[in-house]
Amino acid sequence: MQKIKVAIVGFGNVGKEVMEAVLESPDMEVAGIVEIPERVHRCRGKWDDFAVVSDVDELGKVDLAILAAGSRCVPQIAPYYLKRGINTVDAFDIHGQSIIKLKQELTSIAKANGVVAIISAGWDPGTNSVARILMEAIAPKGMTYTNYGPGMSMGHTVAVKAIEGVDDAVALTMPQGNGIHRRLVYVKTKPGYDFKKVEETIKMDSYFNRDMTVVFCVDDVGRLIDMGHGVHIERKGVSGRTHNQRMEFIMQVTNPAATAQVMVSAARASLKQKPGCYTLLEIPPIDYLYGEKDELILRLL
Amino acid sequence: MQKIKVAIVGFGNVGKEVMEAVLESPDMEVAGIVEIPERVHRCRGKWDDFAVVSDVDELGKVDLAILAAGSRCVPQIAPYYLKRGINTVDAFDIHGQSIIKLKQELTSIAKANGVVAIISAGWDPGTNSVARILMEAIAPKGMTYTNYGPGMSMGHTVAVKAIEGVDDAVALTMPQGNGIHRRLVYVKTKPGYDFKKVEETIKMDSYFNRDMTVVFCVDDVGRLIDMGHGVHIERKGVSGRTHNQRMEFIMQVTNPAATAQVMVSAARASLKQKPGCYTLLEIPPIDYLYGEKDELILRLL
Numbered sequence: 129m130q131k132i133k134v135a136i137v138g139f140g141n142v143g144k145e146v147m148e149a150v151l152e153s154p155d156m157e158v159a160g161i162v163e164i165p166e167r168v169h170r171c172r173g174k175w176d177d178f179a180v181v182s183d184v185d186e187l188g189k190v191d192l193a194i195l196a197a198g199s200r201c202v203p204q205i206a207p208y209y210l211k212r213g214i215n216t217v218d219a220f221d222i223h224g225q226s227i228i229k230l231k232q233e234l235t236s237i238a239k240a241n242g243v244v245a246i247i248s249a250g251w252d253p254g255t256n257s258v259a260r261i262l263m264e265a266i267a268p269k270g271m272t273y274t275n276y277g278p279g280m281s282m283g284h285t286v287a288v289k290a291i292e293g294v295d296d297a298v299a300l301t302m303p304q305g306n307g308i309h310r311r312l313v314y315v316k317t318k319p320g321y322d323f324k325k326v327e328e329t330i331k332m333d334s335y336f337n338r339d340m341t342v343v344f345c346v347d348d349v350g351r352l353i354d355m356g357h358g359v360h361i362e363r364k365g366v367s368g369r370t371h372n373q374r375m376e377f378i379m380q381v382t383n384p385a386a387t388a389q390v391m392v393s394a395a396r397a398s399l400k401q402k403p404g405c406y407t408l409l410e411i412p413p414i415d416y417l418y419g420e421k422d423e424l425i426l427r428l429l
Numbered sequence: 430m431q432k433i434k435v436a437i438v439g440f441g442n443v444g445k446e447v448m449e450a451v452l453e454s455p456d457m458e459v460a461g462i463v464e465i466p467e468r469v470h471r472c473r474g475k476w477d478d479f480a481v482v483s484d485v486d487e488l489g490k491v492d493l494a495i496l497a498a499g500s501r502c503v504p505q506i507a508p509y510y511l512k513r514g515i516n517t518v519d520a521f522d523i524h525g526q527s528i529i530k531l532k533q534e535l536t537s538i539a540k541a542n543g544v545v546a547i548i549s550a551g552w553d554p555g556t557n558s559v560a561r562i563l564m565e566a567i568a569p570k571g572m573t574y575t576n577y578g579p580g581m582s583m584g585h586t587v588a589v590k591a592i593e594g595v596d597d598a599v600a601l602t603m604p605q606g607n608g609i610h611r612r613l614v615y616v617k618t619k620p621g622y623d624f625k626k627v628e629e630t631i632k633m634d635s636y637f638n639r640d641m642t643v644v645f646c647v648d649d650v651g652r653l654i655d656m657g658h659g660v661h662i663e664r665k666g667v668s669g670r671t672h673n674q675r676m677e678f679i680m681q682v683t684n685p686a687a688t689a690q691v692m693v694s695a696a697r698a699s700l701k702q703k704p705g706c707y708t709l710l711e712i713p714p715i716d717y718l719y720g721e722k723d724e725l726i727l728r729l730l
Contacts, residue, residue: 149669152569227730228723253730255563258714259678260729262556262563265694265717266680266687268453368450368693370686377560378677379567385671386567392669393566407730409715413559414708416566422529428561429528429554429708 133159134395135190135214137205138197139171139180141282141355142219145388146194147175153392155418160187190214192395196388198286202247203230210237210245215398217391219250221283222334227253227407234405245405249394250387251379252276254408256359259377261409263363267373270365276309277301279357282383287335288313293321296349299335303360311341316349357383393417434460435696436491436515438506439498440472440481442583442656443520446689447495448476454693456719461488491515493696497689499587503548504531511538511546516699518692520551522584523635528554528708535706546706550695551688552680553577555709557660560678562710564664568674571666577610578602580658583684588636589614594622597650600636604661612642617650658684694718 132155136146139161150156160179161171171180184190193209195202195218202218209216220230227248234245248254252274260272277300284299300312313330317323327343330336346352358380367373379386394408397415417424435451437444440462451457461480462472472481485491494510496503496519503519510517521531528549535546549555553575561573578601585600601613614631618624628644631637647653659681668674680687695709698716718725 145669145671147669148671152667152669223730224727228727231723231726248730251567255567257730258563259560261714261718261725262559264729265714266552266556266682266691268690268694268718366453367682367686367690368446368448368453370446370449370683373682373687374680375682376677376679378679379675381567381668381674381676382671385668386674389569389668390567393569407715407726409726409730410713412711412713413562413566414710417562417569424562425532425708425710426525426529428565429524429549429558429710 129155131155131157132396132399133157133189133191135159135162135184135187135193137162137184137193137195137209138201139163139167140196141384142388143196145384146196146391147178148385149389149392153396153418155396156392159190162187162193184209184212184214192217192398194391194395196391198290199283200290203233206234206245207237210234210241210243213241213243215243215395216245217249217395217398218247219254219387219391220248221250221253223253231405231407238405239403242403244398244401244403246394246398246408246411247405248407249391251381251390252359254390256361256377258408258413259361260363263361263365263375263377266375267363267365267367270363270373272361272363273307275303275305275307275360275362277303277358279383280353280355281357282387284311284313284335287333288315288330291326291329291333293318293326298349298352301357309339311336311339313341313343314346314349314352315343316346355382355384357381430456432456432458433697433700434458434490434492436460436463436485436488436494438463438485438494438496438510439502440464440468441497442685443689444497446685447497447692448479449686450690450693454697454719456697457693460491463488463494485510485513485515493518493699495692495696497692499591500584501591504534507535507546508538511535511542511544514542514544516545516547516696518547518550518696518699520555520688520692521549522551522554524554532706532708539706540704543704545699545702545704547695547699547709547712548706549708550692552682552691553660555691557662557678559709559714560662561664564662564666564676564678567676568664568666568668571664571674573662573664574608576604576606576608576661576663578604578659580684581654581656582658583688585612585614585636588634589616589631592627592630592634594619594627599650599653602658610640612637612640614642614644615647615650615653616644617647656683656685658682
């Protein structure tokens with residue numbers, strides 16, 4: 129069997145977990161790690177068996193690039209891979225119009241190059257989105273509440289760290305019920321920066337401006353870090369004309385590992401789609417798994 | 430907008446709920462009800478607005494047939510519709526090789542006639558199957574337990590009612606944890622039949638022979654009937670090399686309404702697939718819902 133050659137783009141928390149998920153996938157192998165030049169040295173040590181490069185062209189043949197970089201880099205870097213005939217998967221997590229825009233941009237590039245891009249393939253957006261649509265297929269009318277946390281939000285943490293004056297930070301999501309959340313942000317500022325100004329910038333950021341956000345000034349962020357996260361999706365709705373149909377999806381996971389595994393599962397699915405750009409809502413679920421189709425149906429149906 | 434014309438085949442508990450789900454679907458209309466001749470009269474009264482026929486050819490143009498008949502009729506009746514250029518959806522619920530066999534048979538007939546059959550489109554097999562595969566996409570290694578009930582199993586009840594000597598019956602599924610179940614069957618026998626013999630036949634039936642089954646002899650089955658049912662799917666598994674990833678899917682529903690709605694959602698999806706036969710594992714989830722694709726992505730992703 130010819131294994132799928134995977135390039136891992138970005139080697140932070142999620143990238144390292146992507147590496148482990150690829151190594152555990154019987155049908156995949158690591159082609160190498162792509163990092164920005166000033167970070168290439170960081171990938172040494174534990175991962176010396178793998179090529180670490182700053183341009184995917186140095187890796188030879190690559191089938192797939194898993195973009196384990198921050199969401200805000202995705203629109204810039206995905207086209208580079210697609211134009212080289214490499215499928216991409218990302219966990220772009222900025223909800224709303226940004227996703228539609230990204231999908232439109234990557235659709236034309238992917239189709240022109242005969243490849244597939246799967247976007248927003250984390251757990252939310254991602255597998256939670258599939259759970260939500262499944263609930264609506266069972267009960268089309270009604271209300272769904274997605275309650276996140278308690279846990280560290282990686283997207284929000286990355287967004288805070290990118291703000292000027294922030295030395296280190298962690299952003300926690302606390303569920304308040306009925307899909308209402310509080311964001312708790314713990315920030316260590318860089319010397320010479322005004323905490324109040326940093327706090328205001330965080331609160332106005334598109335990741336935070338829709339929720340109640342409390343920002344704390346701390347000396348040591350490291351001792352606050354725990355990667356556990358969770359979600360509780362609840363729907364009460366109507367099937368046909370029958371009310372009081374209740375559904376729940378609950379998940380408690382180590383966050384980067386779950387995100388990475390979903391991307392790897394989506395990467396496998398990408399090889400089974402026609403050229404274009406997809407969200408997980410548009411992917412037949414069986415395509416995520418390794419194995420023969422009839423056997424999967426027999427085991428899982 | 431041209432509405433999708435739906436024939437409802439079989440008008441028992443599920444068929445009536447299919448009617449309501451179609452009437453509540455903005456993109457569908459009821460072409461009519463198809464019943465076996467001796468049952469046509471039963472559909473009168475509340476449903477006088479709709480044609481009740483014993484052959485779908487009497488209904489004029491039909492896009493879709495929703496087969497709300499017992500699972501064991503499905504292999505016989507589905508080909509009749511597919512050969513007439515009508516998509517079919519069923520809730521065939523006999524797990525195991527029977528599904529693979531049905532899929533193979535309907536695949537060739539559907540392809541030869543340029544139509545789509547969606548099989549096993551209830552909640553288990555069906556939406557629960559999608560939940561199980563979603564959990565494996567998040568954590569490919571580990572154990573999943575599907576705990577059904579407590580509630581009345583329609584498939585099991587229909588199977589008992591078909592046994593010789595049974596006048597009326599209801600079969601309940603009681604979860605015992607870790608995917609272990611007890612089946613409680615309440616039977617009113619026909620005059621002149623030996624309860625002990627009926628009990629043995631039930632216990633040997635393929636619906637019951639894998640679980641602990643207790644059969645009770647009762648005088649009145651009607652007063653025991655409550656259509657509530659539920660499921661609790663639990664998975665604890667490994668994402669990449671990270672253990673202790675936990676997921677749950679919980680549902681508490683009026684059973685025939687949920688089954689009917691899933692079939693109607695799958696019926697909509699059938700019009701978006703290429704000719705062939707599919708389980709819900711092979712359907713992009715977005716295809717179940719009514720609405721414009723980008724709007725659904727914006728709302729649900």
